[in-house]
Amino acid sequence: MDETFIKGLYLGQLLAVVGIDGNNGMFLIAYAIVEIENKDTWEWFIQNLIVDLGIENGHAYAFISDKQKWLGLALADLIPNAEHRHCVRHFYNNFKASYSSLILKQILWDAARATTKPWWQCHMERLKIESEEAWKWLYPKSTEHWSRSHFKQHYKCEILLNNLCEAFNASILKARGKLILGMLEAEDGK
Template sequence: MNEMPFNEATGEISDNDEDSDRLPSDGDSSGDEEEGQKKTSKRKWKKTNFKQFRKEIDLRNPKFRIGMQFANKDELEEAIREYAIVQGRNVELVKNDNKRIQAKCAGHTKCPFILFASKIDINEQTFAIKTLSLEHECTRVDKLKYTNSRVDKLKYTNSSGCPKGLLTRLGKIPKWDVGAFKAEVLEKYHINVSKHQIYKAKNLSKVIIEGSYVEQYARLWDSTEELKKTNKGSTVIIKNKMKGNVSVFERIYVCLEACKRGFLAGCRPLIGIDGCHLKGPYTWQVLTIVGVDGNNGLYPVSYAVVEVESKSSWLWFLELLIEDLKIENGKAWVFMSDKQKGLIPAIETLLPTAEHRMCVRHLYSNFRT
């Protein structure tokens, strides 16, 4: 056992002359007077004498020791979680707040394993291990559970408890074979995982790497204001709808000032219209407007994201476009499309005198199929 008791009230570690890993005292110089003071007093915590936890290296196989420092609480929790996976132990955080963390073996009250860490200073975020015993009397288990008094949702053997390093690799290698990933987990962590857990881990890896769709949609209004601020004169409009008592996102229209000005200054009066489906959990559709420049190149003008491709959504999109481009005489403009659902009646309603042509490539493709 490698244990050194820590006094939470005083923030000090008790003296133990028999411990080979004891902390250095405030004064180790020779002299009977100093030696007597050392035996009768407790040594205060000195953060400069301890090893700093290196996340990039030590997290692969955490090896704790008395005095080891962690940059913040989250880093310490992640190290404990990784330790439990590697060692195959059920770990429970019996104390977990902004000042201290205490971890013990869950389900085995007599197991001597204990890890206690707290802040080294009230004004700092750094945590340090004050009490440590790495001995286990419990046996290794295949199904690990990690319980946390603050966040009780981490289970090591399912997707939410999969090590972040493996999740990152899984997300970067989308075609990683299920068998190969299972063998990797078995070799590194000695844990058998099912195919279902691997598929769940893959979905979670996308959230870690790409971010949560819910969180990103929640920032949409902030992004709108930022676009207006950094692109003066741009048109960015969000339309919401009421779902019960909550206002939720329905549509967005974006036309940047530079694209608008460039189209009016150097492009032909020809507007190409198309739509496509969005991939992901929210199956909205993207409506796009492109022009043709003097070199016969495509020129982006504006786009919108709508809930469904219909006459009402096309009317909403085209009304904003007509206002941005200041289209008054429909006879001077030509529209080209692929007979999208609701688009033809929308153009006939807003610009009945404009010429509307169909894309030959799409017509040819439709005839072939």
């Protein structure tokens, strides 16, 4: 799930949900154009998504985002049993603002890619040895949002990045500058 700015005469935000199929192909599930991104608009969007997809139990769904505050709050309220992951690339960008060495970057990514809790713990211990301050920044973060080792296993999905939405946003870049009806008529984002 992600949002992007609408450009042109009428400004706003485009909220989107992009899915991934069994062949790692991306497909657009739903989108909406809203005036502003906030908790109310995300709740409205997710409520419509719940109806459209017939979601009765959030245990069958995993969402990944760039850790937008309002989206996270809306998901927690409306689909509390769904897994909400945070894009590790965006997570790392916050980390590197204070801890920018290549070794710390590698350790963070190793911890994110770890598939078991003991391996995750091993990488966290390496981080603590390398930089206790970096470890203090990372350790209290909710691991179930960013490390494979803590993802629920029944999803069978190991995605760590929100690249699907980024690719969708890039594909509609030209269309985002058109009027709303023009956006809907645009072919291939032209």
